[in-house]
Amino acid sequence: MDGVLQALGFENYKKREVLVQSFLEELGLFREQLDVQGVPVGCALVVLMAPSGQLRQPQLLVKELSHCVSLQGCPKIFLLLSSGLKGEWMDSDPSFGEMNRKAGSCCPTYTAMGWGASPPAAWEPEAFLLHLGKICSQHPHWSLLQLLTELFCRVAEESAENTYCPIFRTSFRGTLCLGDGPWRPESDPGPSTQYDLSGTRAALLLAVIQDRLGARHDVAALRDLCQALGFKVSLRTNPSAQAFREELAQFRKKLDTHKGPVSCALVALMAHGGPQGQLLGADGEEVQPEVLVQELSCCQALHGHPKIFLFQACRGGYRDPGVGPRALPWLRAPPAIPTQADILQIHADAPGSLLSTPGGSGQADILTVYAAAEGCVAYRDEKGSDFVQTLVEVIRANPGRDLLELMTEVNRRVCELDVLGPDSDELRKACLEIRSSLRRRLCL
Incomplete structure (x- = not known):
C-alpha cells in the first residue's frame, strides 16, 4: 500500500x-x-x-x-x-x-x-494494488479514470475464468490526473485499449410517458442519437413493471440468437422512481434496477463487450440545496456545488466474495449512468430531463471521444444547473452517478 x-x-x-x-x-x-x-x-x-x-x-x-x-x-x-x-x-x-x-x-x-x-x-487484493502502483508509475499523465479502466482489464484477465472485475462509482465533474506531468487524453492510449464496435449495435429504450412531463422529448432525442450512432433501436412506451423485466429478457434472447457478432448494447430506462431507487412501471408497481442490469449481464453474445445502461428516474426524494455560494442575478458568484459531486469510489471485492455493489465481481464491461445521486430527485420539465438532453448534446458534439470522458462532461454541465422543482420555492442542484466496470476505452 x-x-x-x-x-x-x-x-x-x-x-x-x-x-x-x-x-x-x-x-x-x-x-x-x-x-x-x-x-x-x-x-x-x-x-x-x-x-x-x-x-x-x-x-x-x-x-x-x-x-x-x-x-x-x-x-x-x-x-x-x-x-x-x-x-x-x-x-x-x-x-x-x-x-x-x-x-x-x-x-x-x-x-x-x-x-x-x-x-x-x-x-x-494484493494483485489489484500491485497493478495499480505499476500503472500509475508507468503512465503518470493518464487521468485516474483511464488508469482504473486499464487496471480493471489487467485484474480481470488474471482472475479465474476472467470473471472478476472491480467497479468504480464517480461523480467527478472534471479530469483528475494525480501525476506530475500534464494530462494527455489521446496520446499513448496503450495497446488494445479500445473496444471493437465493428459488430451489431443494439439499443432498447423503455419509457413511461404517462404523467411524466417532457418524457416524449427525451425518448425522441435518445432514439435519434442512437440511430445516428449506428444502433438498431427497439422502443416501448408505458411498460408495466413486469414488462420492464420481460422486455429485457426478450432483448437478451434476441441478441443471443443474432446470427452475426454483437459488439455493444445500450439500454435506456426512463420512469418515475421509488423512495429506495426502484423503477415504477406504468402500473405503479416496482422493479429493481439491479435486476434489469443482471438480466443483460447474462447475455452470452455480449460477453466481453460493453453494456451501457442509462437511468432517468428519481432515486429518492432528497432535493439537494448544494454547498458553497449561490449565483445571483445581480451578483456574479460561483454556482453552488451538489453535495455528492466530486466523489470517486473504487470497489475491489475479492473473487468469490459476496457482491457489495451492482456491477461488481463477475459483471465486467458495464457502464451505468444514473440521472441522480443515490437518494436524490432527478429533474425534468416540459422540454425533457436535464440528464438526457445534456447527454445527447454532448455526445452529438463529440461522438468519437471516450464515453467516460463524455459522461464526466455531462455531469459537469448538469451540476452547474440550478433547478427550481415543482414543489419547492428554492433552487436545487442535481448530480449524476456513473458506475463503470469497463476494461477498455469505449468510443461510439
Missing part, C-alpha cells in the same frame, strides 16, 4: 488499524482535522480495508467526508478493499500508529484497516 500511495502522489498519510464499527468515527476525526488546519486541500484519499461482507454501508463513510468544508469542490477518493477472509473482529493494537502526516499536506490520505481472527498470510 505504501508504494501505491507514493505512486499516486500521496506521500504524507495516516494509517490506523481499528474495528470496522469505528470506521465512521475515524472518518469524522479525519474530516475535523482537515477543517481545522486552515490550509488549502487539493484532494483527499481514503483507503478502507476489511474482510468481505463487513463493510456493509460505505455510503455513510462517503457522506461523512462530503461534509468536509476544506474539500468542497475538490476530489474525494475512496478505495474500498475487501478479502474473502471472514471471522470475528478482534481489538486492534492502538500503537499501530500514525505515519508522517504533515500539517498542510495538499493531498491527505487516511487508511483504515480491520482484520478478522487472524491476519491473512497473503491478502487477496
